[in-house]
Amino acid sequence: QIQLHQSGPGQVKPSQTLSLTCAISGDSVSSNIAAWNWIRQSPSRGLEWLGRTYYRSKWYTEYVSSVKSRININSDTSKNQFSLQLNSVTPEDTAVYYCARGLATVDYWGQGTLVTVSS
Amino acid sequence: EIVMTQSPATLSVSPGERASLSCRASQSISNNLAWYQQKPGQAPRLLIYGASTRATGIPARFSGSESGTEFTLTISSLQSEDFAVYYCQQYNNWPLTFGQGTKVEIK
Numbered sequence: 394q395i396q397l398h399q400s401g402p403g404q405v406k407p408s409q410t411l412s413l414t415c416a417i418s419g420d421s422v423s424s425n426i427a428a429w430n431w432i433r434q435s436p437s438r439g440l441e442w443l444g445r446t447y448y449r450s451k452w453y454t455e456y457v458s459s460v461k462s463r464i465n466i467n468s469d470t471s472k473n474q475f476s477l478q479l480n481s482v483t484p485e486d487t488a489v490y491y492c493a494r495g496l497a498t499v500d501y502w503g504q505g506t507l508v509t510v511s512s
Numbered sequence: 513e514i515v516m517t518q519s520p521a522t523l524s525v526s527p528g529e530r531a532s533l534s535c536r537a538s539q540s541i542s543n544n545l546a547w548y549q550q551k552p553g554q555a556p557r558l559l560i561y562g563a564s565t566r567a568t569g570i571p572a573r574f575s576g577s578e579s580g581t582e583f584t585l586t587i588s589s590l591q592s593e594d595f596a597v598y599y600c601q602q603y604n605n606w607p608l609t610f611g612q613g614t615k616v617e618i619k
Binding site: 503504 | 567599
């Protein structure tokens, strides 16, 4: 049974870094057929796919252009988890953040983390 | 980036009636289109992929079709648990993109 469990702070100050972690059980972050994603949802931006990482003999990461200069997605094989870092946040980055499994569509989601950017 | 446009924004339907939701892609995406259902406080749930293939455990009252860059999700007879927001998502090109959603509400 595959489960994704998110952790990280629910509030971040403007200009600081948003950091979230997604722990995987029932699958491997270095799977050769899965991809591991960060997706966010807000009333103003809807559902937005931020980026993904996956392993196919080597590691690949892809980011959406709107956050490409500020985002980093890393994997930690020793802990079987992956993480999101979003730098220089503004109130526009306030959203529910989801980690998710899927290369094309998402079949498993984390529980979601509401992150509020506010001083 | 491929833009997905859903219509209508809100659909008011009585239980037992049929609902048809539309999604248009800004360019060709072949049949690389999925539909999700989202209820308040929950993550989206995959309903359909490949434009018309139901995901595991999805009831037969949900069906999908395509015509060029126009896609339709049909719920043949709405049950109480079907009132929710529905999103389409293309996976033909990176970045993967969602439509803005159609809320199906009780009439």
